[in-house]
Amino acid sequence: MSGVGILSNAISGLQTAQTALRHTSTNIANVNNPDFARRQINFQSRPLGGVEIGDITRIANDFLIKESYNATSSASAAEIIASLHDRLQSVLGDPSANNSIDSRINEMFNDLSEMQIDPTSNVRRVTGINGIEVVLDELSKLASSVQSIRSNADQDIISRIENANGLIKNIYELNIRIVSASSLDAETGALFDQRQRALNELSKIMDIRVSVQQDGQAYVSTADGIFMVSTTPTELRYQVGSAINADSIFNRITLHSYDFATGLVNPVGQPLESHISSGELRGLLDMRDVTLPRIAEEIGELSSKLVESLNAVHNDNSSVPAPNQLVGNNTGLLATDAHNFTGISNFSVVDSAGLTVVSVEANFTTNQYRVNGGAPVAFGGSTIGNAVAAINAGLGGSGTLSFTNGVMTLSATNPAHGVATLQNSAAPSARAGRGFAHYFGLNDLVKSATPTNYETGLTVGENHEFAVGSTAQFKLISPQGQTLSNFTLTVGGATIGDVITQLNAGLGAYGSFAMDSSGSLAFTPSSIAQGSIIYSTNDLTNRGGTGRSLSSIFGIGPGARQNPPAGLFIRPDITANDARLALAKLNISAPGTAALGVGDDRGAIQFHALENNLTKFDAAGHIAGLNATLSDYSAQFLSSVARLSDQAETLSNDRNGVRDEINAQISDISSVNLDEELANLVVFQNAYNASARMIKAADELFKTLLDAV
Numbered sequence: 001m002s003g004v005g006i007l008s009n010a011i012s013g014l015q016t017a018q019t020a021l022r023h024t025s026t027n028i029a030n031v032n033n034p035d036f037a038r039r040q041i042n043f044q045s046r047p048l049g050g051v052e053i054g055d056i057t058r059i060a061n062d063f064l065i066k067e068s069y070n071a072t073s074s075a076s077a078a079e080i081i082a083s084l085h086d087r088l089q090s091v092l093g094d095p096s097a098n099n100s101i102d103s104r105i106n107e108m109f110n111d112l113s114e115m116q117i118d119p120t121s122n123v124r125r126v127t128g129i130n131g132i133e134v135v136l137d138e139l140s141k142l143a144s145s146v147q148s149i150r151s152n153a154d155q156d157i158i159s160r161i162e163n164a165n166g167l168i169k170n171i172y173e174l175n176i177r178i179v180s181a182s183s184l185d186a187e188t189g190a191l192f193d194q195r196q197r198a199l200n201e202l203s204k205i206m207d208i209r210v211s212v213q214q215d216g217q218a219y220v221s222t223a224d225g226i227f228m229v230s231t232t233p234t235e236l237r238y239q240v241g242s243a244i245n246a247d248s249i250f251n252r253i254t255l256h257s258y259d260f261a262t263g264l265v266n267p268v269g270q271p272l273e274s275h276i277s278s279g280e281l282r283g284l285l286d287m288r289d290v291t292l293p294r295i296a297e298e299i300g301e302l303s304s305k306l307v308e309s310l311n312a313v314h315n316d317n318s319s320v321p322a323p324n325q326l327v328g329n330n331t332g333l334l335a336t337d338a339h340n341f342t343g344i345s346n347f348s349v350v351d352s353a354g355l356t357v358v359s360v361e362a363n364f365t366t367n368q369y370r371v372n373g374g375a376p377v378a379f380g381g382s383t384i385g386n387a388v389a390a391i392n393a394g395l396g397g398s399g400t401l402s403f404t405n406g407v408m409t410l411s412a413t414n415p416a417h418g419v420a421t422l423q424n425s426a427a428p429s430a431r432a433g434r435g436f437a438h439y440f441g442l443n444d445l446v447k448s449a450t451p452t453n454y455e456t457g458l459t460v461g462e463n464h465e466f467a468v469g470s471t472a473q474f475k476l477i478s479p480q481g482q483t484l485s486n487f488t489l490t491v492g493g494a495t496i497g498d499v500i501t502q503l504n505a506g507l508g509a510y511g512s513f514a515m516d517s518s519g520s521l522a523f524t525p526s527s528i529a530q531g532s533i534i535y536s537t538n539d540l541t542n543r544g545g546t547g548r549s550l551s552s553i554f555g556i557g558p559g560a561r562q563n564p565p566a567g568l569f570i571r572p573d574i575t576a577n578d579a580r581l582a583l584a585k586l587n588i589s590a591p592g593t594a595a596l597g598v599g600d601d602r603g604a605i606q607f608h609a610l611e612n613n614l615t616k617f618d619a620a621g622h623i624a625g626l627n628a629t630l631s632d633y634s635a636q637f638l639s640s641v642a643r644l645s646d647q648a649e650t651l652s653n654d655r656n657g658v659r660d661e662i663n664a665q666i667s668d669i670s671s672v673n674l675d676e677e678l679a680n681l682v683v684f685q686n687a688y689n690a691s692a693r694m695i696k697a698a699d700e701l702f703k704t705l706l707d708a709v
Contacts, residue, residue, distance in 0.1 A: 011695065034663075035197040064666045065196070066210065071659040072200065073207035073278040078652035080156075080283035081291075084149060085645035088295070091145040092641060102634040104138045105306075107131060109611040109631070115583060116604035125578040128607070129570060132310065136446065139303045139565035146296045151244040153288040160205050160281050161236045161253065167202040168220070171195055172233035175217040182216050206279035222275040232258040235265050236272065246296060246562035249535055250289070252481055253281075274480040290479050290531070291644070294621030296562040298637050301620035303565035304452040306630055308434075309610050314445035315421070315437040317582035317603030320596050322350050322418025323573075328408040329441035332456075332548030334465055335385030335403055339364060340457045340519075344424035345436040346588055347391055349399040352416045354596035356589045360394035362387065362436070364429055369394050372591060406546035408440035420596065422586040432457035432518040443582060445574065449567025454555035456519035460497035465544040468492055472539040472550055474503075476510050479531040484510045489550075491541060499550065507534075521554035533558055561620065583607075 093100040098107070111131030114124045174195040181188045195218060202208055207223045220229040228234045235258075239251045253276075254269030276282050341364035349357040361370040364387065368376040371394045379390040384403060392401045399419055400411045410419045421437040423429060429436045432455035437443055439457070468491055476485040487506035491499060496515070504512045510532065511525035525532045535558070536551035543553060551557055574580045584600035610630065617633055619625040622640050626633075 035193060035200070062212075064662060068659070068662045068666060069199070069203040069208055069210065070278075071655070071662045072203045073282075075652070075655040075659040076204040076280045077278045077283035077286075078648065078655045080280045081287055082645070082648040082652040084153060084283075084287045084292075085641075085648045087149055087152075088146070088292075088641065089645050091142065091149075092638060100638060101135070101138050101142060101302075102631060102638055104135045105631050105634050108135045109608065112604070112610075113608040115581075116601045116608055119583040119601045119604045120598060122578060125581050125583070129575065129578055129581065132446070133570055133575075135306065136565075136568040136570070139299060139306075140568060142299050143296060143303070143562070143565040146292050146299065147244055147246070150288050150292050153284045153292070154240070154244060154250070157253075157281065157284050157288070158238060158240060160284065161238050164202060164205045164236050164281075167198045167205075168228055168233050168235070170198045171202070171218065171220060171229050174198065175229070178216045188216065204280060206276050206281045222272075223277055224275050226255065226270065226272070226275045228255065234258070237269055246293070246559040247535060247557050249475060249477060249537070250481060271482065274478075274482055285481070286479075289481065293533075293558060293562065295641060295644075296621075297558075298621040298623055298640065300562045300564050301617055301623075302630070302633055302637055303568060305615050305617055305633070307446045307448060307452045307564070307568060309613065309615060309630065310446050310607075311441070311444045312434070312438050313603065313606045313610065314582045315435060315441075315443045316423050317585050317606065318418075318420035318443070318596055319580045319582050320354060320584045320598050320600065321352055322354075322412075322420045322596060323443075323580065324415060324418055325409065325411040326419055326421075326437075326442040329444070329447075329451075330406040330546060330548060331408075331440060332406050332543045332546050332553040333384060333458075334406070334544040334546070335383060335388065336465075336544075337384050337458070337462060338382055339384045339387045339431070340459070341387070341429050341431045341436060341439075343427045343429040343435075345429035346422040346424065346586065347395065347399075347401065347410065348420050348422070348586055348588070348595055349395060349412045350418050350420060350586075350595045351414075352418075354594055354598070356591050356593055356595040357412075357414075357417060358395055358398045358591060359588055359595075360391050361424075361588070362391050362394075362429070364436075365427070371396075373588075406543075406548060408442060410442055420586040422588065432520075445571060445582070447569055447571055448564055450559070450563045451552070451555065452564045454520055454553075454560060456521075456553060458496055458515075458519040460495060460500065460515050462496055463494055464491070464496045464499045466491045466499070466541045466550060470541045472541050473537045474506065474556070475535045475537055476507060476525075476529065476532050477535060478529065484529055484532055491550075521556070523556070 108131040111127045115121075115128045118124055174191055178188050178191045178195070181191060199208070199210060199218065199220070202220070208228070209221050209223050209225070211219045211221075213219060218229070219227060221227045235256045236253060237256055238253045241248060241251055253272045255272045256265045256267070256269040258264070259266050273285060276285070343365060344361060344363050346359060346361050348359045351357055356372075359372055361373075363369065363376070366376070367379040367382055367386070369379065369390045370376055377390070377394070379386045388401050388403045388408075395401065398413055398417070400409075400413065402409045402411075410421070412419050421442065423435045423437075431439050434453070434455075470491050472489045472491075474485075474487055474489065475483055478484055485507050489499070489502055489506060492502060493499065500513050500515060500521070507513075509526055510529040511523055511534075513521055513523050515521050523534050534556060536549075536556045539549040539551040539556075541550045542548070543550070551560075555561070571580075583603040584596050584598075585602040587595050587597075589595050612629060614627045614629060615633070616627055617623070617625060622644065623633075623636060626636075628636065
């Protein structure tokens with residue numbers, strides 16, 4: 001071999017060893033970097049002798065990496081769901097502690113039970129009122145906290161979208177740099193590492209599918225093929241709405257492409273939620289739109305039935321002395337509506353000493369009334385107006401029963417007199433399961449900003465009494481946020497059944513409304529719209545001038561089930577004067593004899609009995625319909641939420657385990673083995689030294705030849 005050949009081979013060996021040492025040092029420097037894939041140097045001989053770098057391979061398993069995207073997305077979705085459940089659990093408190101809603105209800109019943117010992121005790125009455133207020137405040141706090149967590153989830157969605165947009169842009173730019181570096185035969189390993197890191201982060205936010213092109217670019221799409229990075233990047237957009245409540249309709253997350261002609265983002269985007277099946281975004285969307293609203297429904301159901309139970313007792317009893325006037329709630333009913341009551345209710349006017357002034361018994365089954373136990377007199381019809389006129393006639397000049405704009409009012413004429421009502425024990429009056437006073441809310445203990453009961457007692461054949469031509473707008477939203485139906489009801493026809501027919505025509509194949517025997521209107525989605533919710537977006541109807549719309553009367557929209565606990569309060573006149581608490585029961589007696597007694601504890605006993613009374617709870621959220629006590633339902637509510645939290649934690653642990661196992665396998669293949677790299681370092685250092693000695697030998701050879709000349 002000539003001296004030139006020796007020198008050439010030695011230089012190639014020196015350069016190759018130097019490159020190998022540099023990459024080996026890079027491997028060693030990244031021994032603890034989980035995002036680094038080790039470099040493997042592949043040598044090859046040169047055509048004219050010597051050695052050179054054939055290529056530098058970035059060691060990675062494409063199959064495992066693709067699997068890691070799926071595992072990371074699934075784990076991230078489970079983690080975010082578990083974290084939101086943890087926040088909810090911190091609000092609910094420990095079921096065994098005295099700060100949970102179950103404990104609050106049990107304490108309330110303990111406080112109410114004390115009133116039966118001495119109903120005249122101011123301290124016991126105040127304690128009972130305070131016990132109820134504590135429960136109402138706790139329910140309000142729970143409802144508010146659920147909406148607050150939904151709001152926080154919405155804010156988290158915004159931050160994830162911002163992060164996703166940054167990662168999409170980064171991946172696109174790295175694609176360009178990789179193609180450019182490859183065309184110049186420059187080192188691309190670091191660029192691949194950076195892109196891999198960005199892809200891993202994006203897979204936490206949403207499930208992705210990555211396809212690597214021949215030129216090295218990575219095209220990124222959703223799992224079902226909607227491209228986010230290809231020849232151009234895309235941008236996710238989400239417009240935040242107003243303050244979040246039960247009836248909030250959230251804007252869609254949309255995906256926008258870049259316009260090739262202008263280089264600007266296309267303002268028209270493609271809805272994206274239905275294309276996201278896992279990742280943090282999916283977890284946040286599911287909690288915000290599905291799980292938390294269902295939990296809010298459960299709180300609403302507990303609140304409604306608690307209020308209905310307390311008010312049922314309070315309406316069947318009276319304070320001593322009796323109040324001069326009882327004013328009901330706006331029911332949305334009209335005097336021309338059929339009263340649809342059965343059974344018997346009593347209406348009395350009593351003097352300041354609790355003696356009967358006049359007593360009227362109304363028999364709604366026979367449409368007759370009796371005054372002071374006298375002969376029955378016909379109502380003269382079966383409408384609410386007929387019944388009111390008859391009872392009013394029976395009261396004579398001593399009292400007045402009036403019904404205006406949906407509100408029933410019972411008053412005593414003499415300012416020193418009071419009024420009281422009583423359900424007949426053998427045949428209590430009832431419309432849709434509530435007594436006369438209870439249905440109209442004449443003597444409610446707890447008031448609500450929104451109705452707690454939508455069993456109207458109306459029938460499909462009755463006149464709807466909405467102005468023909470008035471409108472109400474509705475939207476049917478799928479669990480993925482897609483608007484399935486968006487229609488405007490223009491009231492026509494004459495009956496409630498006609499309005500229901502119009503509603504169903506607007507919904508098309510997505511579901512239908514139907515009214516049951518209690519006058520409750522329920523929406524049932526079809527098989528192609530399971531889990532969908534109907535929203536009332538702009539209801540301008542007004543039933544007979546009462547101010548109650550179609551949606552508010554029948555409870556259309558998620559707020560009907562979720563909002564009751566947010567606006568509960570004890571009647572202000574009772575909180576101001578605990579003597580107004582109805583703890584005595586009216587005695588039906590002849591004029592001039594005792595109707596109400598100061599020490600009567602029968603109302604207090606009824607309040608205490610609520611603790612063991614079975615209540616019919618409708619299906620709400622994750623809890624099926626059942627008959628249970630209020631305490632049992634509250635305990636089941638806490639148990640249901642705790643079970644969901646445990647399931648979320650278990651699922652998170654399982655999915656994290658799968659993700660960690662795949663990452664461990666990737667690490668086994670791609671990570672740096674320090675012992676191996678140190679051994680390579682010695683080998684390449686020796687090769688470098690050997691090449692250096694060959695250069696020195698060639699140098700000595702050339703010097704000898706030059707000296708000989």
